[in-house]
Amino acid sequence: MNSMRRLSTPLIAAFFVAASAWWTGANAQNHSQSEVVRTDQVQATLLAHAPQGVPVGLAPEAVAGQPLWVGLQITHAPQWHTYWKNAGDSGMPTELQWTLPPGVMAGDIAWPVPRKIPIGHLANYGYEGTVLLPVPLIVTPEFKPGVMADALDVKLKATWLVCRQECIPQEGEFALKIPLRSSTALHGAAFDAALKAQPIAVEGAHQVTLKDGGKRLSVRVAGLPARVRGQPLDLFPETPNVIVTAATLAPPGQPLGERDWRQQWDGDVWTADIPVSPDRAESPERMPLVLVAGGQGWRADAPVTGTWPVINPVAVVSPALEAALKANAGAAAPVLPAGTTAVPAATFALALLGALIGGLVLNLMPCVFPVLAIKVLGFTQHADDRRAHRTSGLAYTAGVVLSFLALGALMLALRAAGQQLGWGFQLQSPAVVAALTVLFTVIGLNLAGVFEFGHFLPSGLATLEARNPVANSFLTGMLAVAVASPCTAPFMGASLGLAVGLPAVQALLIFAAIGFGMALPYLAASWWPAVARLLPRPGAWMDTFKKFMAFPMFGTAVWLLWVLGQQTGIDGAGALLALLVTLALVLWALGLSGRARIVIATISIAIGAFLATTLGPNVIKTVEPAALAAEAPDARWQPWSAARVQTVLGAGQPVFVDFTAAWCVTCQYNKKTTLAHPEVLAALDAAKVQTLRADWTRRDAAITAELTRLGRSGVPVYVLQAPGQPPLVLSEILSVADVLGALKQLSLSR
Structure with missing residues (x-):
């Protein structure tokens, strides 16, 4: 009995210190980086394609034969679009800023052919639906991964402008690991389709000639495939701010207006007469042109002959885009929790009441049952000691309330720093889930009698419970919050949702109310003598009850192991299971005596160290969820x-x-x-x-x-x-x- 209680102080304290340090470090390093960023308008995903792995230590000529691509895939909501390298009248092209290890370089975006998107009297060049922007990675001989490195770390900060009739600038930070020694070809079809959508270079006597005093361009492109001759083509100049993007194609024989253009075939040469924009901002000496027919594009780099008229300086952002950005300044802000706003006193009082009731109901949540077993053991132990009973109740209440305050403050601070977190965020971390699994497994092994801390801990630590019963109850309250916080009880949801938008003091009062509500039954029981008299007297039965209580702990460990499997896959769950078996062997061995303890403990610790080194990384390495992604289109x-x-x-x-x-x-x-x-x-x-x-x-x-x-x-x-x-x-x-x-x-x- 006492050994189980002694367990709580060092083990739970170590867990919370480690978990807090891990969360602080992880959030400081990752800053919301992931493979996917979602908004109401787009879903942006960082993809990789390395069918032959990452070429490390190969000669340059060998590296050239091993494709290594990364790319940003953007899936647009209906009627929304993003932009090509030349956005047209009122857009901005998507920009990618890469962070790569020394010796690895990123090439330019291999832009797929765009489509023209008319918007009133304007026209844009961009993409709707789903588009992948591929970028080649060049691995040079200077890339020297570490001996233990197993992946190439790729980080990306992307900015894009997504528009319908309104425009919203957005950005995202992405992180991806490309395995060094294995193939990455899951998205091969997407990259193949994107690369096939690249315009094909056309060699020939291309020419762009200024005429009508620089108001129009005469274009000639030779060398196009015979199968497209005689067909109308779509024209996309790569140089922005030169032509009238929304020019209307005039029928043959009709006089051309200021905003009309014409195309025709002169034998095997495609020609066009195009109006120059009155707001022209460039005077290029060469004009790369992309011509498109049936989804296939051809690129012609044409020299410009003639003299451009002098232009007046214009703003970098077009007037139309500038007006759209100002009109949507609010929508341009990153997705963050609601700002801190005052609420009426009556509303805040109702939120506090809902939080208190929600905390009470938390005690009925299945995830809290194992910790209640620890409290029941504590109550039976102090059934005859009214003073100890009350002290335990106060300490447990303090542990619960302060832990709720600490979790609430951490969530509010991280959200203020830009993290997208919600209540229960700690169990979204495989490291925290694994640590809790280990904790409940060790508690269960101790309750089952597999080991006793007093057999191998220093006497001062082994008697810590006797000297610090308040600390044990306090830390038991912390453990209760660790497993109870992911459960959102009735009445709690609205209060928590309101809390994240309140000033810090009011928000923390709601978190404190939840904690007080959760601890209230035990606080009342510890101060109400009638409850203590109902408890059975201590006796031999308590040893049986103690061992029985091991099974709720093991059941909780199984549940947490299942949660970990959802995050890290079967490899992560299997690795943790192997480590738990080894941990049980180590704890059992340390409880032996004589030479057997030294031999078996040494061997088991060595095995544990080897498994931790080889299998440990799988425990915290997340994998792409596949269950819902693999659902059939007609699945419920x-x-x-x-x-x-x-x-x-x-x-x-x-x-x-x-x-x-x-x-x-x-x-x-x-x-x-x-x-x-x-x-x-x-x-x-x-x-x-x-x-x-x-x-x-x-x-x-x-x-x-x-x-x-x-x-x-x-x-x-x-x-x-x-x-x-x-x-x-x-x-x-x-x-x-x-x-x-x-x-x-x-x-x-x-």
């Missing part, structure tokens, strides 16, 4: 994106969104019961509702932003929305009646 639950929601609503179909996470026990319970109930599924089908699932198991800025927009900061969250109506947020503890009632309300309003 499709992966969520803001663009998909708008597409479905635009088609006149309602949407039901399940915001969930593997580490959220409430989410999993609702998923297996209410959301899988035949009556619910039949009602969703009858109402023709498209069901989407937003998986927040890992950090996802787009999901965090959407939760913030809905006034929530944690999961579960369930949203039903019909076209033209505001979203309806359902209860966190979801019942069949809740869903059926919401669907009935939906049908009445349609």
Whole structure:
């Protein structure tokens, strides 16, 4: 009994110190870098293509034969677009800034052919749908990866302008690891398609001639393929601010106006007569031109003959774009939590009450049960000691409240620094999940009697519990918060969503109210003598009860191992499982006596060190989620994106969104019961509702932003929305009646 309590002080304290240090360092280094950045308008993904691996230590001629590409893939929401290298009248091209190891260089963007996008009296050159902007990486002999290095680190800061009728400048930071010794060809088809969309260089006697005093250009391009001769071609000059981008193609024989242009074939030579823009900002000596037919492009680099008229200096940004940017300055801001705003006193009081009740209900969440076992053991131990009982209750309350305050302050600080985080963010880290798995495994082994700390710890540390019972209760409260915080109880969701937009003092008061509500039952029990008299007297039965309590700990470790598997894949979960077995062997061996302890412990520690070195990196290395990505197009639950929601609503179909996470026990319970109930599924089908699932198991800025927009900061969250109506947020503890009632309300309003 005492050994289990002694366990809590050194082990839990070490866990929280390590977890806090890891989170601080990770956020300082990564600054929200990932492979995917999502906004309401686009999804931008950093991809790599290295079918023969990274060419390391090869001669230059050998390196040239091994393709190594990276690229930014942008998927646009319907009616939105980004821009080509020459954006046209009112855009800006996408810019990529690479951070690469010494000896690795990035080439230029291999721009796919664009399309002309008319906007009123203007025209832009850009991309809709999905486009990949490939960039070659050049690995020189100066690239010297370390002996233990297994990947090429690629970092990218990208900026793009996405427009519909309004324009929103956006940016994202991306990080990607390309394995050095294995093939990376998952996105080969996307790169092949993008590279095939490159314009093909055309050799020939090309010419651009100024005429009409520099007001028009006469263009001649020779050498185009015979199969396109006689066909009309689309023209895209690479040099911006020279021609009238929105010029109208005039029919043959019709006189040309100031904004008209004409094209025709002179045998095998394509010719055009194009108006020069009155706002011309360039006087090029050569004009690279891209001609497109049927999605295929050809590039002709033509010299310019004649003298350009003198031009007046103009702004770098066109007047049309400048007006659009000013009109959308608010939308241009990065997606951040709501600003700190004052709320009425009555609203704040209700938020505090909701937080208090939510904290109380947290004690009923399955994820908290294992820690309650520790408190039950503590209560039975002090059943006859009223003073110790009260002291334990106060210390436990302090540990819970201060831990909620610390987590709340950390979340608010990181969000203020630009991190897209929500409540439960710590379990989005594989390192924290692995550390908690180890912690609960060790607690379970201790309760089961596999080892006793007093057998191998210094006597001063082994008797720490006897001298510091307050510290044990305090740290037990910290552990309770560590596993309880990912659960969002009823009444808590709205309070947490409000907290992230309040001034710091008011926000922290809400977090404190949640902690006080969670600790209140134990505080009351510790000060209420009637409760103590109901507890059984200490005796031999407690040893059996103690060993029985090991199984909830092992069950929690299994759940955390499953969560880790969602983040790092089967390799990560298997690696941690092997390390846990080795850890159990080490703890058992250290409890032996005599020569066997020295021999077995030495061997087991050596095995553990070897496995930690070889398998350890797999435990914290995240992998691309595949479960939802591999769903069939007609699967019931499709992966969520803001663009998909708008597409479905635009088609006149309602949407039901399940915001969930593997580490959220409430989410999993609702998923297996209410959301899988035949009556619910039949009602969703009858109402023709498209069901989407937003998986927040890992950090996802787009999901965090959407939760913030809905006034929530944690999961579960369930949203039903019909076209033209505001979203309806359902209860966190979801019942069949809740869903059926919401669907009935939906049908009445349609």
